[in-house]
Amino acid sequence: MSNILTILVFFPALAGLLGFVIDKNSTRVYGVAIAAIEFILSLFLWMNFDSLNPTFQFIEHFPIVKDFGISYYLGVDGISLFLVVMTTFMTLIGMMSMTIKEDLKNMVITLLFLEMTMVGVFLALDAIMFYFFWELSLVPMLYIIGAWGGPLRVYASVKFFLYTFSGSLIMLVGMLFVAYSFYSAAGAWSFAITDWYALGFDIEYQFWLFLAFFVGFAIKVPMFPFHTWLPYAHGQAPTIGSVILAAVLLKMGTYGFVRFSLPMFPDASVMMITPIAILSIIMVIYTAMVAYAQEDMKQVIAYSSVSHMGIVMLGIFAMNSEGISGSVFQMLSHGIVSGALFMLVGVIYERTHTKYMSEFGGLASIMPKYALVFGVMLMASVGLPLTIGFVGEFLVLIGFYKVSPILTILAGTSIIVGAVYMLALFKRSFFGPVTNEANRKLKDLNANELVSFIPLVALVIWLGIYPKPVLSIIDNSVKTTLSIMEQKAITPEAKEIIISKNSKEAK
Amino acid sequence: MVTPIQVTLGELNLPLLAPMLIAIFGGLGILVIDLIKSNLHKSLYVMLSLMIFGADLFTVLGTVQGRGFFDLMLFDGLSIVSQILILIASMLFIPLALTSKRFHEFSYPEFFALFVFMVAGLQFMVTTDNLILIFVGIETSSLALYALIAMHNRSHSFEAAVKYFTMGAVAAGFYAMGSAAIYATTGSVELWQISEALSLGGGNANMLLITGGAVLILVAFAFKLSLFPFHTWAPDVYEGASAPLAGYMSIVPKVAAFTVALRIFSIYIDLGIESVQSIILILSVVTMTLANIMALVQQDVKRMLAYSSISHAGFVMAAIAIGTTKASTAIFVYYALFMFTNLGAFTMLWISRHKVKAFSDRFDHPYEKFAGMIKIVPMGAVVMALFMLSLAGVPPFSVFWGKLYLMSSAVDAGYIKLAIIMGLNSAIAAYYYLKLIVFMFLREPIKSVHIVHYNISRPLMVVIGIAVFATVGSVFFFDKLLTFVYAMMSVSGF
Structure with missing residues (x-):
């Protein structure tokens, strides 16, 4: 199976093309089947993955544009492996739980193309290929939000597209500069990330290049001042769009930091620890407060997404293996949990056509199963121990504690503030007397929905209790990244920080 | 006492003329056929023109590089690349005459004859480094093009043709004055001699005249390439011309003009005359930015595409200021790739061309016309x-x-800010392209119309097919294209 990565990336797109032939009424089953095959393929990848080998595996590498150093270069390591598995899993679950009736065929095909771009982003090891999937992922999402979204859908989708597109063009200039530096140093063009890892930069160059990449990634995450597109996109997107957006697309940004920024610009990254940590904490606290003020359930979860991504960012810039591994784990857990929460909101929206908390109340007595699933996901989102959310958040906080205890304490309030807005949501919608009589007729989760949610709940609890199989593989690769950083760092301060924060290894 | 010129036929190197001669005799042949038997169907002339261009292209590919015809002609790598682009674009354009609906201009064989003559003129223009022959080439092609625009036979078309003609005449004036200034300082109209004279005598008192000459010529090319502030004719002319001709004008005359601009200004850039370089840079940045902003507010797709192609031209113009081999390669690689896409987009407008303005009193192709196109076609x-x-x-x-390649060449040469401006401009541009996509995919159709595919026919579908193929499959041939163009550029020293 030396070409499994190619299959993983292009199988959904190929299936999407063939999907045009499928009859309208059968496309849904087709989509689920394809997503299931893709998921099984990704599990197969996991099984064949050598967990002791921290470097890239299943590499496929051949040139596309020789004179310009662009190559077809795929590979997977511990960091990307689980993001790929999570992507295929969430696509499958999203596809299964989809309730869209209108133009279902277009939606299925679009989702399959989107899946190609998402898997491609995580597996590409050539910067141009990465950029290709990165940019192309905007197009299906634009269509999903714009065609199936709420009343402001066109505005939201165009805003989403332009915001990310502008950021990534700056990143592209950065990539071109790195490639040129590589050319000046090595005498040949290359856009391969592994080649770039070997390249050292002056502090000043590192700083500017870091900023160029930062703009691209930070908009996607979305970091605090660039986050304004996200509530619109979530607010207007159909359920499936929100699920994919929260679960996978946001992770591309944080993944970019781990894959590009840290190992390529270690000194600049160390320099930027404090500013980024401050931005992240603003993200955590400010958006949590905004979330508390929302009336719309979906907006609460949208803002909570931003808040959680703040934790992920903080972990990445802890510069030690606990922090970064915790971040990667938090990406997975946030993907699963926020995806599930958006689906849950979708379920109730489907039944009542409203997302306002004021319309609900006492739902727990009418829809006990729904309330249970919601409760589990909510606890995971808050970061209750023994749920998936706790592991990542805890590791990130431990990791960052080594950098700055004060900032860590501030970030730790996220668990408290998170609990405040989430429990407030839960209380207002699920407990108390039934305020809206029309809600009494609501049906609890049906079989189809249960099939979608049970795996999610199982995963949330399993990985919450026993995260080791996932975490150890991630940790291996994170340590490799850190050792690359350590070797590359030129300023003594940066070297010292990277080493001292990883004292455990030194022993 | 004038010594008699002793030239053997071998030294004349007449085979260099073969490609242009094929075009010229082909054009004459079309006229002769019409004289012998009139009222022949346009499909005959389309196929004849295709054959002429095909033969022309083969001759270009087979010609050995060199000088000839009293050193007037210069058949170098630059000229080969640019002729190939010109001919391929022409071969894509000609079948667009075979629409399912009848259009006035294509019933005249003269249309095709003029078109072939125009291509010959453009070929002369790019295959010489003599300022006078360049001028002749420009005028031959432009005069033919004015007539072609006017033949579309609508009031807008006449307006467009007259506008283009007037602007072209002004540009020609500027070009002549610039050449005169250069001739006055260097005593030659041959670019290689000018280059020598400038590098020997550079820096003395007539610097003003030298730069002045360059600026005058730059103005002339700014008209041709529709650079700010000489771009104002472009949207009106594109709107008045038929859609394929507008698409053609946004590519082929510009490729030719870029070729000549590269020949002339690379002398200045290589000599390090910074004033010329910064003027070009400023023109380029202002053009791409302003045209983008203008394109944002257009209500008509064709006008939007007109502004967009102005912006693309400004984008490419920066490459001339950068002046490296990579940048010169980028010009032609860019246009080679842009050609298929842009011609494809204009062809889509051509397919939707209808005789009455159904959607707007003012515009032929307002955005509303394409609303909900995903549901119709x-x-x-x-x-x-x-x-x-x-x-x-x-x-x-x-x-x-x-x-990518153009921005990369800017980054390599140290123009990081330029590269960032290019990036931001692409982001602005994304908005107006998206606007059309939003209309097509996310809006409901306004009137139930079959108009968006009113004009469809098999040849048009073939052209669209080729354009789609080249647009989507570019990743597979970009490598080859790059190697070829780069080799050609470095051989001819640009």
């Missing part, structure tokens, strides 16, 4: 969306590779 909407995404520079579609 799904395939057409997808294809048009592809072209738009490509123009916006979304990978892996063709224009992205051109942008």
Whole structure:
């Protein structure tokens, strides 16, 4: 199976093309089947993955544009492996739980193309290929939000597209500069990330290049001042769009930091620890407060997404293996949990056509199963121990504690503030007397929905209790990244920080 | 006492003229056929023109590089690349005459004859480094083009032709004055001699005249390339001309003009005359930015595409200021890739061309016309969306590779800010391309109309097919294209 990565990336797109032939009424089953095959393929990848080998595996590498150093270069390591598995899993679950009736065929095909771009982003090891999937992922999402979204859908989708597109063009200039530096140093063009890892930069160059990449990634995450597109996109997107957006697309940004920024610009990254940590904490606290003020359930979860991504960012810039591994784990857990929460909101929206908390109340007595699933996901989102959310958040906080205890304490309030807005949501919608009589007729989760949610709940609890199989593989690769950083760092301060924060290894 | 010129036929190197002669005799042949038997169907002339261009292209590919015809002609790598682009674009354009509806201009064989003459003129223009022959080439091609525009036979077309003619005449005036200034300082109209004279005598008192000459010529080319502030004719002319001709004008005359501009200004850039370089840079940046902003507010797709092609031209113009081999390569790689996409987009407009203005009193192709196109002609909407995404520079579609390479050449030469401006401009541009996609995919159809595919015919579909193929498959041939153009550029020293 030396070409499994190619299959993983292009199988959904190929299936999407063939999907045009499928009859309208059968496309849904087709989509689920394809997503299931893709998921099984990704599990197969996991099984064949050598967990002791921290470097890239299943590499496929051949040139596309020789004179310009662009190559077809795929590979997977511990960091990307689980993001790929999570992507295929969430696509499958999203596809299964989809309730869209209108133009279902277009939606299925679009989702399959989107899946190609998402898997491609995580597996590409050539910067141009990465950029290709990165940019192309905007197009299906634009269509999903714009065609199936709420009343402001066109505005939201165009805003989403332009915001990310502008950021990534700056990143592209950065990539071109790195490639040129590589050319000046090595005498040949290359856009391969592994080649770039070997390249050292002056502090000043590192700083500017870091900023160029930062703009691209930070908009996607979305970091605090660039986050304004996200509530619109979530607010207007159909359920499936929100699920994919929260679960996978946001992770591309944080993944970019781990894959590009840290190992390529270690000194600049160390320099930027404090500013980024401050931005992240603003993200955590400010958006949590905004979330508390929302009336719309979906907006609460949208803002909570931003808040959680703040934790992920903080972990990445802890510069030690606990922090970064915790971040990667938090990406997975946030993907699963926020995806599930958006689906849950979708379920109730489907039944009542409203997302306002004021319309609900006492739902727990009418829809006990729904309330249970919601409760589990909510606890995971808050970061209750023994749920998936706790592991990542805890590791990130431990990791960052080594950098700055004060900032860590501030970030730790996220668990408290998170609990405040989430429990407030839960209380207002699920407990108390039934305020809206029309809600009494609501049906609890049906079989189809249960099939979608049970795996999610199982995963949330399993990985919450026993995260080791996932975490150890991630940790291996994170340590490799850190050792690359350590070797590359030129300023003594940066070297010292990277080493001292990883004292455990030194022993 | 004038010594008699002793030239053997071998030294004349007449084979260099073969490609242009094929075109000229081909054009004459078309006229002769019409004289012998009139009222022949346009399809005959379309096929004849295709054959002429095909033969022309083969001769170009087979010609050995060199000088000839009293050293007037210079058949170097630059000229070969640019002729190939010109001929391929012409071969894509000609079949667009075979629409399902009848259009006035194509019933005249003269249309095709003029078109072939125009191509011959453009070929002369790019195959010489003599300022006078360049002038002759420009005028031959432009005069033919004015007539072609006017033949579309609508009041807008006459307006367009007259506008283009007037502007062209002004540009020609500027060109003549600039050449005169250069001749006055260097005593030659041959670019290689001018280059020598400038490098020997550079820096003395007539610097003003030298730069002045360059600026005058730059103005002339700014008209031709529709650079700010000489771009104002372009949207009106494009709107008045038929859609394929507008698409053609946004590519072929510009390729030729870029070739000549590269020949002339590379002398100045290589000599390090910074004033000329900064003027070009400023023109380029202002053009791409302003045209983008203007394109944002257009209500008509054709006018939007007109502004977009102005912006693309400004984008490419920066490459001349950068002046490296990579930048020169980028010009032609960019246009080679842009050609298919842009011609494809204009062809889509051509397909939707209808005789009455159904949607707006003012415009032929307002955005509303394409509303909900995905519901009426799904395939057409997808294809048009592809072209738009490509123009916006979304990978892996063709224009992205051109942008990538051009921005990379800017970064290499140390113009980081320029590269960032280019990036931001692409982001602005994405908005107006998206606007059309939004109309096609996300809006409901306004009137139930078959108008968006009113003009469809098999040849048009073939052209669209080729354009789609080149746009989507560019990743597979970009490598070859790059190697070829780069080799050609470095051989001819640009």
